[in-house]
Amino acid sequence: NAGVTQTPKFQVLKTGQSMTLQCAQDMNHNSMYWYRQDPGMGLRLIYYSASEGTTDKGEVPNGYNVSRLNKREFSLRLESAAPSQTSVYFCASTVEGGLDTIYFGEGSWLTVV
């Protein structure tokens, strides 16, 4: 049972480049999330999807877009990367939003130069 799988694990981008972070879960969870983690800032919610076909903005959505492709997959896209988006990105999922255990992927380390 793989749980939550994220790719890529590491990526270096130049300012202005675009890229997509992929996430898939095999636990049949309804809700999926993208968080970013910066030193001393904890985890901040970028976007979430409460169910297939729906997406909602979190605390820090600017500069990002998401797609809930199907129940399993939730991707995060940076259209024009900026140095301020250098961070560790975590995908996560739960059965239902908020009240149940949230399972995290291993993280994606992104550096924008």
Place this chain on the structure above:
Amino acid sequence: GQQVMQIPQYQHVQEGEDFTTYCNSSTTLSNIQWYKQRPGGHPVFLIQLVKSGEVKKQKRLTFQFGEAKKNSSLHITATQTTDVGTYFCASRKGRALTFGSGTRLQVQP
């Protein structure tokens, strides 16, 4: 901003000493969850508290939810080097889960 404030930001203890981290909110929380993140790792769920005044224990870890459901604490008795990491509280905000800023624990052997 974040729904819960977590203190302290950092704590360095000698192995065998106790450790406590606190989460405080200005509003009533429906529940609170605690997570541990090892250095270089991802957050891992520890426990969820739902009831007012609830206390739960996991071996050396004791979790409490305040009577007013506005604060919570995690206490580790007799820390070990395996306790090193960052401890986060998290609470529901709308349909999503928001996290405190975390307390980083260092344990000196």
